Amino acid sequence: MSTGTNWRQYAACIGIDPRAFFPVGYHARAQVNAARRVCATCPVRQQCAAFAIEVGEHNGIWGGMSQQELRQKRRRFRARTDTTSPKPPAKKREPAKCGTRAGYQKHLREKTEICAPCRQANTDADNRLRRTGTTKASA
Known part of the structure; x- marks a missing residue:
């Protein structure tokens, strides 16, 4: 899923203070909602989210998704693409022995x-x- 960064020039958040997408403090929920409203109008929303998942971005709002939503997508993505270590064959169970x-x-x-x-x-x-x-x- 190699995504370049040329999509950024088309992002709806160009010119907006980046801190708006990294909410902290007492007003974090309002900041998240404001960031999501910007992302909802963005033509490159999917590329933004894919980039965050690919590089392992842990903070902020990316593609309109919260940190938790990004973590969930990242887990699902890794589960689908993790072919590096095949599962070992299932061990055959021995029948139960008398005296146990x-x-x-x-x-x-x-x-x-x-x-x-x-x-x-x-x-x-x-x-x-x-x-x-x-x-x-x-x-």
Whole structure:
């Protein structure tokens, strides 16, 4: 999305004090609204917003968008264009083993008879939960 800066010469904000597009202080909301009114009449509004997203501009009103709106667009843009690191293949999960709480839960899901090691593992996990607040065994 390489955008040059020659669009700036056509911007509606030419000749307006740049501080009007970087609102701060008590009257910031009024400043934002005033800046957006200028941007609403701008013929190069999209180029302005694209420029801000491309260069990572974090402050001010660009293309009629607030800082928050620009951040959201930037995230969406990066999500669409991020092809630098392909996702690793999904790891295959091993089936739950008997003698573990997961094994106990597997018996319940599959409606099979619960073996003694799984029943004991579930009891141990319940006791740990009562004692420590977690079912995870300490390492």
